[in-house]
Amino acid sequence: MTNSKIKFKPVSPQIEALVREHGSQPQAVLEMLVELQTQHGILTREMLDDVARLLELPAARVYGIASFYSMLEVAETAQSFAMSKIRVCDGPVCWLCGGDVTSIGDAVRAEHPDWKVERTSCLGLCDRAPAVLVDNEQAGPVLAEKVSAILAGENVKSIDYSLPRPGEVRVTLAHAGKVDPDSLESALSVGAYQGLQAALKRTYEEVISEVENSNLNGRGGAGFPAGRKWRFVAAAARTPKFVVCNADESEPLIFKDRVLIDTNPHQILEGMAIAAYAVGASSGYIYIRGEYVSQAQRLERAIEQAERSGWLGENIAGSSFSFQVHIHRGAGAYICGEETALLESLEGKRGEPRVRPPYPPTSGYRNLPTLVNNVESFAAVPHILQRGANWYKNLSDNSAGGTKLYMLLGHVNRPGLFEAPFGLTLRQIINDFGGGLRPGSKFHFALCGGAAGTIVDESLLDTPIDYASAGKGISLGAGAFLVCDERVSPVAMLRELMHFFAVESCGKCTPCREGTRRAYDLLVCLAEGGGRPGDLEELARLASVMQAASFCGLGQSVHLPVTSALRHFENEFAAGIRS
Template sequence: MTMAPEVSETSPEKLLAPVLSAFWDEPGSWTLETYLRHDGYAGLRKALAMTPDEVIAYVKDSGLRGRGGAGFPTGMKWQFIPQGDGKPHYLVVNADESEPGTCKDIPLLFANPHALIEGMVIACYAIRSEHAFIYLRGETVPVLRRLHLAVREAYAAGYLGRDILGSGINLDVTVHAGAGAYICGEETALLDSLEGRRGQPRLRPPFPAVAGLYACPTVVNNVESIASVPAILGRGKEWFRSMGSEKSPGFTLYSLSGHVAGPGQYEAPLGITLRQLLGMSGGMRPGHRLKFWTPGGSSTPILTEEHLDVPLDYEGVGAAGSMLGTKALQCFDETTCVVRAVTRWTEFYAHESCGKCTPCREGTYWLVQLLRDIEAGKGRMADLDKINDIADNINGKSFCALGDGAASPIFSSLKYFRAEYEEHIRGKGCPFDPAKSTVWADRTNPHPEVRA
C-alpha cells in the first residue's frame, strides 16, 4: 500500500488528501482501539442526533458520488428507498472487487474496516434498515478474517446489535464470502448470489430500491462510498465539498499500477491528473515512457499520453471519451503490445460472462477468436472492421455493463492504435515478440525479459 507521506507545504504531495488511508501504516490500524484514537464513530454520534431524513439530506448535499464505478449520487440512492411500506429494508455493501486493475476496496477493508462498519450504521439508520450485508470477494481470506474481527469488536462495543449507543436502533451485519465470480460485482447478480441462486443480472425494472434482496427495498453501495460517510458527518459537508470539483466533490482512492516506479494507493481529491500522480510516484519505470493507460480499470476506454492532464473526475474523464470507473490507473509503457493487452482483457470477459444474454455470451467468444488470430499473425484486414462490428453489437445491448466493458477496449484501441493491429496482420505476427523485435532488445529497457 502507498499512502500520503509526511510532506512540506510546497511539495507536490500536498495534492494528496489522506482520510480513509490516514493511518494505514500504524500498528494495528484495523483494530477498534486505533480507529477510536482517530475520532472513530464520532460521525455516527452526530448522525444519531439527527433524524434519518436529515442524514439522507446531509449526504445528498455533500455531493458524495458512488465510488464503485457509475458515480451515482449516494444520498439520492438512499432517498429512493420507499418509507412506510411495512417491509424490511436492507443495505448491501458490494465488496466483490473484481475489475482488472482495481485494488482500493480490499486494501481499505484490510487496513481500516471500522470506517466501513461506522458508515454502514449511519446508512442503515438513514434508510431505516436493521440488517446489512457485506458481500466480499471470497478469495481474499486475510481480509475476510479482519472483517469478521472488526464486526465482533463493533458488536462488543455496542456499535452493532441492539439499542446502538442507547439510541433505540438495532442493526445486525452479515459478512458473506462470494465464490469469485466477476459477474457478481453487478448489483442485481450480487443480490441473486446472496439469495443462494446463480449470480446473473436481473431484468430491470423493478430496481433494487423497490424490489432488491428478498424482494424488499435495498440499497447497494460500494465499500469506499459507505466508508466515506463517517468523515462527511464528522468533519462537515462543506469540508468535503472544499475538495474536488463542483460536480465531483471530495476525496477518493486512486489505484496506480503497471509500469510505474511507485505503484500503490494514492488518496487525493477528485480532479487530480495522472501527470501529477506520476510526478509523486516517481513516474514510469526508468528509461521508459507512457504508451496507454486505463482511467478506471480494463472496462473503461483506454487513453494515451495526450490525456495526461485530463482531470480525473467523472466529468473530465467523460469529456476525454472514457469513464472514471473504479479509478484503477493501469499504466503501460512502449514495450507493451496493445493487441496482446486487449486480447487478454477480452479473454477475461469471455470467461466471466454469465451467459444469460446472447450479445455478451456469443460476442465475447468471437472477439477472442478473432483477436487471437490477429495477435498470432493469422488475421486479415477485414477482421478489424469485424471486431469493431461485433463490439458494437454487444455495447448497450446486454443485460448488464459487462458487455459494455468488453467492448470499450476494442473501440478505444482501434481508435488510437489501429496501425498496430494492421502491423500484426501485415507482418504475420506480433512486432513485440522478443524473438524478432528490436523493442525488446532496446538497450534503454533494463529488463528486456519482462513482458507486460
C-alpha cells in the first residue's frame, strides 16, 4: 500500500558521494556548495534539500548559506550550463579607472552571446583595474573596447614587483620575483623555514617574547599587537587550539595579501607554523577569499611540498611539533574579513559576526582557542625569528615595528605595491614612492587606509601615518592610498564606497544593513545634484549612528570615509543640494 501524499525522492548519488568525501561534517557545507556550484554552474533547491538532509541541517540554514555568498547562485531549476562566467569588478578603484559593468558586459556578449556576465564587488585586483574574473582567471586592466584581447587570454599576467623602488625597505617582499613561488627548493635557497628552525630551538615563551619585542602589530588594519594576541591564545587552557590565517582580503584598494601569496607562499606557511608552535596549536586554516582561485591553488601546492619535505605535517624538522595546514575557500563576502565572521564562515555558516566577548583567543573556531592573524602579519614572523626582534623593530622609527606594505593607487605616475617603514607622510608616498602625480593632475583628495578609511585633503599631506594617526584624521588601515585629482568628485567617490558597503553588509544589524543603503541613496542624489536640504545632516547622523551602534567593526568603520569627506569637502557636498 502506498500513500500518494508522501513524497519521497532519494538523494542524488552525486551529492551522497560528496558528503562521503567530506565526512558529513556540517562545517563542510560551504565547501560542498562551492563544489556543487563548480560542477553544475548553479545550485538548485533540490540540491540544497539533499545537502540539508544528508548533513542533518535545516533546509533554511543551507539556503541561508547559499544565498549569502555572492559566488553561489541558487536557481529554481537546473539550467544547462556550458558557458563561461565573467565577473566584472564594480569596486571604487575599477570605477575610477573607467571600468563599467554595462559596457564590458555588452562587449563580452557581442562576442560570446552565451556567456554570463555578473557584477561583483572588489576582486582584489586594484593594481590591475579595471579588472574581471573570467571563470577563475584574473584579468586586467580591461576596458570595453579591449575586451577581445582579454577573452583571447591577454592581460592575465600579474604585475611584476621584483624591483624595489628607491627608498623601499623590503622584508616580506624581499624575495618577490626572485624565487619561483611554486618551488620549495627555490624558497629554501633564500632561507625559507630557517625562522621556523630557529623557533623550534627555543621555548614557546621565548618565541612569543620575541614577537612581542618586535612590536609587530596585526597588519589586517586594526593594528592590535600580535605578540599580545599570541600570549592570550597560549594562555588559554582549552585544547585543541587553532591558527587561522585571514586571507580574505576583500576590501577595495587592498591587494597586498594576493601579492604575498603569489610571490612567496612558503613565507606565510612558515609564519603560521611558528605561531602554531608558540601558542600550542596543531592545526591551522588559511581562509582565502573565493575569488583568489589561483592563489588558493598556489598555497595548496606549497603546503603539499612543505609536507613532503617535513616542514609541515608530523614531527616538523625532526621535532615533536606537528602542524597541519588546510585551505578553506570563501565564496564571496567582504564581511568574512571580520575575524568572528570569518570563523563563522569557516564553520560553514553565514558569515555573520559573533557577539564579543568571548574573543577568538579563548573561544574561536569551534569555540576553541584560536589565533587569527592577517597574511602580512604571518609573513613577517619568519624574519623576526631569523633576524631578531630588535632588528625588525628598528626598521621603523615608530611605535609600530618593522615594515608595512603600501598600496598606492589612482592618479600617480607609479601606482602599485611597495614596502617601507611606518610613519611616511602622504606627500612622501605620492612623491618619493609614486613618482608624483600624473602630468596634468592636481591633488584633490586621497582615500587613506582602505575603503573604510579616511578621505583627506591636502592639509594632511605632511602628517606621518601610522596606526595612531587616525586620531589626527588620516588612517593607515591596511595600508592603501587612493590618490585622486580634481576631476574626481569626493561625493561620487563616497557614493561608490557606500555602494560597496551596502552590497557587502551582512544584514545582521540595523545600522549597517539599512544605514548603508540609506546613505547610498542619499549620495546618489547628491552626486547628481539632486540632494535635498537636510541630506548632509542626515548623512552625518547616519555615520555617527553606524559608528556608535553597529554590531561589528566593519559597520562601525563605515563612518570614517563619510565623516572625513564631509569635514574636508563640505562645499562639494553642499553643491549637490538642489537649490
